[in-house]
Amino acid sequence: MTNEIEERRKKRIIRRRRRRLFSLLALVLLLVYIPAVWKWLFSSSHEIGVVRTSTIEVKAPIEGVIVRNEMLLTSPGTGIIIPTVQNGERVAKASEVASYIQSNMKDVVEGYREMEADILRRVVSYLGDLTGVQREVWDSAIETQVDRLTEASNSGDLSDAEDIRERVNRVLESRARAILDNSSNQDKLLSEKQELDRLKSNVDKTVQSLSSPESGIVSYHCDGLEGVFSVESLNNLSVEDIKKAVDENKIKEKSLTPSEINAKADEPYAKLIFNDKAWIVFLVPEKQGEEISILHQKARLNDSYLSLQIELDGINERIPVVIEQVYDKENGFCKVIAYMDKMIEKTMDYRGTKGNLVVESVTGMKVPLRSLFNINSVDDTADICLLDMDRAKFVRVRIVARQDNYAIIESIDVTDAKQSVNIFDVYLINPKNVEEGQVIDK
Numbered sequence: 001m002t003n004e005i006e007e008r009r010k011k012r013i014i015r016r017r018r019r020r021l022f023s024l025l026a027l028v029l030l031l032v033y034i035p036a037v038w039k040w041l042f043s044s045s046h047e048i049g050v051v052r053t054s055t056i057e058v059k060a061p062i063e064g065v066i067v068r069n070e071m072l073l074t075s076p077g078t079g080i081i082i083p084t085v086q087n088g089e090r091v092a093k094a095s096e097v098a099s100y101i102q103s104n105m106k107d108v109v110e111g112y113r114e115m116e117a118d119i120l121r122r123v124v125s126y127l128g129d130l131t132g133v134q135r136e137v138w139d140s141a142i143e144t145q146v147d148r149l150t151e152a153s154n155s156g157d158l159s160d161a162e163d164i165r166e167r168v169n170r171v172l173e174s175r176a177r178a179i180l181d182n183s184s185n186q187d188k189l190l191s192e193k194q195e196l197d198r199l200k201s202n203v204d205k206t207v208q209s210l211s212s213p214e215s216g217i218v219s220y221h222c223d224g225l226e227g228v229f230s231v232e233s234l235n236n237l238s239v240e241d242i243k244k245a246v247d248e249n250k251i252k253e254k255s256l257t258p259s260e261i262n263a264k265a266d267e268p269y270a271k272l273i274f275n276d277k278a279w280i281v282f283l284v285p286e287k288q289g290e291e292i293s294i295l296h297q298k299a300r301l302n303d304s305y306l307s308l309q310i311e312l313d314g315i316n317e318r319i320p321v322v323i324e325q326v327y328d329k330e331n332g333f334c335k336v337i338a339y340m341d342k343m344i345e346k347t348m349d350y351r352g353t354k355g356n357l358v359v360e361s362v363t364g365m366k367v368p369l370r371s372l373f374n375i376n377s378v379d380d381t382a383d384i385c386l387l388d389m390d391r392a393k394f395v396r397v398r399i400v401a402r403q404d405n406y407a408i409i410e411s412i413d414v415t416d417a418k419q420s421v422n423i424f425d426v427y428l429i430n431p432k433n434v435e436e437g438q439v440i441d442k
Contacts, residue, residue: 046428046430046431046434046440046441047428047429047430048387048426048427048428048429048440049367049368049371049426049427049428049429050424050425050426050427051365051366051367051421051422051423051424051425051426051427052365052366052423052424053363053364053365053366053423054363054364054366054408055361055362055363055366056361056362056366056401056402056403056406056407056408057358057360057361057362057403058358058359058360058361058362058401058402058403059311059356059357059358059359059403060284060285060288060289060292060356060357060359061284061285061354061355061356061357062282062283062284062310062336062354062355062356062357063242063243063246063282063283063352063353063354063355064242064246064280064281064282064283064352064353065229065237065241065242065245065246065249065280065281065282065351065352065353066229066278066279066280066347066350066351066353067229067230067231067233067234067278067279067280067281068273068274068278068279068344068347068348069231069273069274069276069277069278070226070271070272070273070274071213071214071216071271071272071274072222072226072268072270072271073097073098073210073212073268073269073270073271073272074266074267074268074269075100075263075264075265075266075267075268075269076100076208076210076265077100077102077263077265078102078103078263078264078265079100079101079102079103079263080100080101080102080103080260080261080262080263081098081099081100081101081210081260081261081263081269082098082099082101082259082260082261083097083098083218083220083257083258083259083260083261083270084096084097084098084099085097085098085218086218086257087218087219087220087221087255087256087257088217088218088219088345088348089217089218090215090216090217090218090275091212091215091216091217091218091272092212092215093212093213093214093215094211094212094213095211095212096209096210096211096212097210097211097212097218097270098210098261098269098270099207099208099209099210100207100208100209100210100263101206101207101208102206212272213272214272214274216272216273216274216275217272217273217274217275217344217345217348218270218271218272218273219255219270219271219272219273219348219349220255220257220258220261220269220270221255221348221349222268222269222270222271223249223351225245225249225351226271229245229351231279234279234281234337235325235337237281237335239283239330239331239333239335242281242282242283242335242352243283245351245352246352246353246354247352248352249350249351249352254349255349273344273345273348275344275345276341277339277340277341277344278339278340278341278344278347279324279337279338279339279340280310280321280337280338280339280340280353281335281336281337282310282335282336282338282357283333283334283335283336284333284334284336284357285332285333285334286329286332286333286334288334288357288359289326289329289333289334289336290329290334291359292306292323292326292334292336292357292359293326293334295359295360296323296325296326299323305322305323305324306322306323307320307321307322307323308320308321308322308323308338308357308358308359309321309357309358310338310355310356310357310358311355311356311357311358312347312350312353312354312355313353313354313355314350314353315346315347315350317343317346318358319340319342319343319346319347320340320342320343321338321339321340322338322339322340322341323336323337323338324337324338324339325337336357360401362400362401362408363408364400364401364408364409364410365408365409365410365421365423366406366407366408366409367384367406367407367409367427368405368406368407368429369402369405369406369407370405370429370430371384371385371427371428371429371430371431372384372397372399372407372409373385373431375399379398380398380399380400381396381397381398381399381412382396382397382399382409383395383396383397384397384409384421384427384431385427385428385431385434386421386425386426386427387426387427387428387440390439390440390441391437391438391439391440392428392431392434392435392436392437392438392440393436393437394436395411395419395420395421396412396419397409397410397411397412397421398410398411398412409421428440
């Protein structure tokens with residue numbers, strides 16, 4: 001009994017000593033790692049970068065209105081207008097644009113058209129194996145439209161599918177008419193030709209052809225502002241006029257060729273766009289406007305014009321423009337008039353628009369804007385924190401250009417090697433709470 005008690009006492013002593021040893025080891029480890037944990041929790045990490053040469057494009061946000069040379073095409077009466085020219089297609093002077101049908105004759109004309117199409121299909125089925133130059137021309141025309149359809153399918157944009165279908169139909173119709181006019185086929189298809197001539201005569205009596213008074217691009221998108229935003233109004237448009245047009249004329253999708261138009265007498269059903277020249281009157285923030293004005297004046301002193309590019313929302317390509325006039329600031333904006341003589345057809349659905357004006361491209365030492373501090377907006381200077389032998393060194397630099405989150409910088413005095421920035425210098429991207437001369441752990 002005594003031995004058992006003694007043995008239990010020894011075990012308790014051993015367990016007590018073991019607990020004390022573990023406690024001592026834990027205390028030692030805690031004392032060793034407390035500084036590291038403290039630094040991990042409360043010290044700030046420093047992200048570094050390397051100065052490199054790059055190019056940024058300086059852009060100014062714009063909102064404006066597009067002014068074109070436009071001519072409204074009006075309906076001769078109340079009825080149905082059937083377009084024969086696709087939206088966005090160029091037409092020559094005196095060429096047919098559409099057909100006008102009185103409302104009460106619509107069903108009659110549609111019957112004529114269906115019978116005509118049926119006859120032409122019969123003709124093609126009778127003599128579909130033509131050879132020679134005519135066959136090659138038709139095959140080439142069909143292949144062109146098939147290629148267009150393939151490209152549209154691959155891109156996922158089938159907005160031109162209706163136009164492609166119409167063009168294929170025209171090729172087939174042209175082929176059928178050529179077969180009928182071929183003297184060697186006159187006897188075989190005499191009845192079809194006579195029936196077609198009779199139908200054509202009846203249709204011509206019922207349908208009125210509408211011709212283009214001038215050459216230009218046909219658009220079926222009439223916004224009612226053709227007279228408001230005219231070439232004569234360029235200089236008179238106010239900031240309020242432009243902003244109102246931008247807010248009220250937002251294009252969501254490309255306009256298409258309507259199958260038919262319910263027209264009223266003397267009301268427009270389409271318009272002609274003369275694409276030799278168009279204008280965009282836009283607003284830019286006054287600071288960028290003053291910079292553009294200086295560039296414009298320099299160009300005029302050299303008997304030239306300032307050529308820039310604009311990016312418009314909804315158009316994937318940049319449009320070259322020439323600055324005609326820059327007005328003084330008004331309500332925080334400067335009004336600018338620019339003209340374009342290319343890609344006008346891409347803007348035909350637009351009136352009020354937003355986008356960017358690409359003012360210039362600047363190449364130099366590129367750094368993130370957040371790496372600059374103590375920025376002086378008056379002379380465009382700032383400090384940057386360089387690493388010199390792992391120590392922080394503040395250098396004053398000049399901001400040449402900025403766009404989005406980046407800036408192009410240059411040394412203020414390139415002759416002062418200690419206060420200059422060079423390519424491949426290492427700098428702090430986030431120089432918060434850093435003092436000059438401080439040792440930086442990379």
